[in-house]
Amino acid sequence: MNAVTLSVRALLVAIYSAACPLLAKADPALSHLDLHANQYTQELIDLVNIPSISSLPEHAEDILAAATWLETRLRTAGLEEVSIYPTHAQPLVYGQWLHAKGAPTVLIYGHYDVQPVDPLELWHTAPFDAQLVNGEFLGRGVADDKGGLLQPIQAVEALLTSSGGKLPVNVKILLEGQEEVGSPDFAAFLRSHKSLLKADYALSADGGQMFQDQGILAIGLRGAVAVEVTLQTLSSDQHSGMKGGSVLNPINALAKLLAGMVDENNHITVEGFYDDVKEIDAEDKEDLAAFPFDEEAELASLGAALPVGEKGFTTLERRWLRPTLDVVGIYGGFEGVGIKTIVPSKATAKISCRIVPNQNPDTIIKALESHVKEHAPAAANVTFKTLGFKAFPYSMPKNTIVNNAGSKVLQEVTGKPTLYYREGGTIPAMALLKKELGIDMTMFGFGLPDDRIHAPNERWAEADNDSTCMWGEAGTGRACTRPAALRM
Numbered sequence: 001m002n003a004v005t006l007s008v009r010a011l012l013v014a015i016y017s018a019a020c021p022l023l024a025k026a027d028p029a030l031s032h033l034d035l036h037a038n039q040y041t042q043e044l045i046d047l048v049n050i051p052s053i054s055s056l057p058e059h060a061e062d063i064l065a066a067a068t069w070l071e072t073r074l075r076t077a078g079l080e081e082v083s084i085y086p087t088h089a090q091p092l093v094y095g096q097w098l099h100a101k102g103a104p105t106v107l108i109y110g111h112y113d114v115q116p117v118d119p120l121e122l123w124h125t126a127p128f129d130a131q132l133v134n135g136e137f138l139g140r141g142v143a144d145d146k147g148g149l150l151q152p153i154q155a156v157e158a159l160l161t162s163s164g165g166k167l168p169v170n171v172k173i174l175l176e177g178q179e180e181v182g183s184p185d186f187a188a189f190l191r192s193h194k195s196l197l198k199a200d201y202a203l204s205a206d207g208g209q210m211f212q213d214q215g216i217l218a219i220g221l222r223g224a225v226a227v228e229v230t231l232q233t234l235s236s237d238q239h240s241g242m243k244g245g246s247v248l249n250p251i252n253a254l255a256k257l258l259a260g261m262v263d264e265n266n267h268i269t270v271e272g273f274y275d276d277v278k279e280i281d282a283e284d285k286e287d288l289a290a291f292p293f294d295e296e297a298e299l300a301s302l303g304a305a306l307p308v309g310e311k312g313f314t315t316l317e318r319r320w321l322r323p324t325l326d327v328v329g330i331y332g333g334f335e336g337v338g339i340k341t342i343v344p345s346k347a348t349a350k351i352s353c354r355i356v357p358n359q360n361p362d363t364i365i366k367a368l369e370s371h372v373k374e375h376a377p378a379a380a381n382v383t384f385k386t387l388g389f390k391a392f393p394y395s396m397p398k399n400t401i402v403n404n405a406g407s408k409v410l411q412e413v414t415g416k417p418t419l420y421y422r423e424g425g426t427i428p429a430m431a432l433l434k435k436e437l438g439i440d441m442t443m444f445g446f447g448l449p450d451d452r453i454h455a456p457n458e459r460w461a462e463a464d465n466d467s468t469c470m471w472g473e474a475g476t477g478r479a480c481t482r483p484a485a486l487r488m
Contacts, residue, residue: 090177110149182389207443215410
């Protein structure tokens with residue numbers, strides 16, 4: 001490896017060490033992580049206990065509290081020029097260390113905002129009273145992304161403390177507070193702070209692994225759009241006996257409209273929806289074939305009877321390289337216990353679409369709006385609005401400095417060649433960084449698919465947060481032999 005790759009790899013080794021429990025005691029940085037394991041456990045609990053929900057205005061003060069907490073933590077870790085940068089809504093937190101003369105600069109990204117907790121009654125513990133139970137942290141945001149973003153901060157601190165205040169590379173850390181709502185102010189911030197954020201390489205602390213014993217790196221993510229559709233047919237709710245059968249029920253009409261957006265083959269019927277979809281190419285097929293996917297085991301873990309999706313494509317093809325349209329919320333009429341005999345006046349649905357390479361979110365939004373207005377019944381007034389969650393799909397080449405370094409670290413730890421894949425989810429910042437700053441970003445996170453992110457009882461294995469192994473074991477050449485019960 002050349003000098004640049006080695007220096008970037010050294011940072012990756014340190015961050016990976018902050019994600020895994022087995023320690024190479026001889027390394028001073030890893031010894032620091034081990035010595036402060038209890039402190040780092042408490043830090044995760046403290047940060048998770050701040051209910052920094054970005055989508056709910058009533059949590060604006062909590063968002064600021066989380067940003068302030070992270071501002072303090074960056075300073076204590078040894079970063080400089082630490083500051084909170086306001087946006088139109090949720091602020092960003094930034095810090096840097098730029099004293100590695102002649103070395104490359106690495107920008108590390110994470111987000112501190114979290115999803116809402118509904119339905120609350122399905123949680124086994126209070127979502128913002130983080131608990132460590134049977135080796136698992138429980139709480140909203142433990143895995144997405146508060147556990148992840150703390151690891152590079154702790155790794156930088158360990159390196160600075162154990163090496164006389166030096167790092168192998170220059171580091172900039174940028175923590176966002178509106179990732180879960182589509183990063184609406186992120187592009188403008190990047191454009192107005194290009195000099196501040198200038199870097200050679202970028203890492204995302206938001207992300208994860210798919211397996212306990214097989215390293216993977218993502219080379220793409222789907223983009224996303226979200227819209228809301230409301231049909232109103234009456235000025236107010238009406239008695240279902242007196243008016244039922246003679247006026248249009250908006251819930252019935254909306255259900256029919258939504259059902260018509262996908263056909264019997266699970267093909268999206270919105271006109272123009274597939275026009276720009278990239279065809280699955282030979283390299284995609286190689287990556288798909290190499291990926292160890294056990295569909296039956298996954299179905300069992302999800303409690304699902306059968307795989308469902310667009311006809312003519314495999315499950316992985318659908319997730320990696322095909323767009324989707326999902327109704328993620330629908331409401332109208334009486335929603336309480338029991339029955340209320342009415343014809344509702346209006347009904348609303350929230351729709352989320354994941355989009356793939358070559359698709360443009362603005363084009364998809366226009367196609368959705370045209371479809372809704374064309375196919376809605378004449379007896380309904382239609383309201384169509386976007387919900388702010390809008391992101392371009394992201395793709396990057398495999399052969400980059402950071403991917404190569406990360407791949408070597410993962411392979412040394414697991415003993416298996418690192419696999420490349422495409423993530424079905426969305427991190428808006430990754431496409432925006434590439435567009436505005438010209439930087440490809442490598443996802444280097446360590447959660448697992450069963451962490452229940454965005455769902456009740458979000459979890460993060462203690463092994464994921466224990467300030468040790470993955471990055472460190474690779475640096476010493478030792479194998480990471482974590483017990484399977486702890487999981488990566």
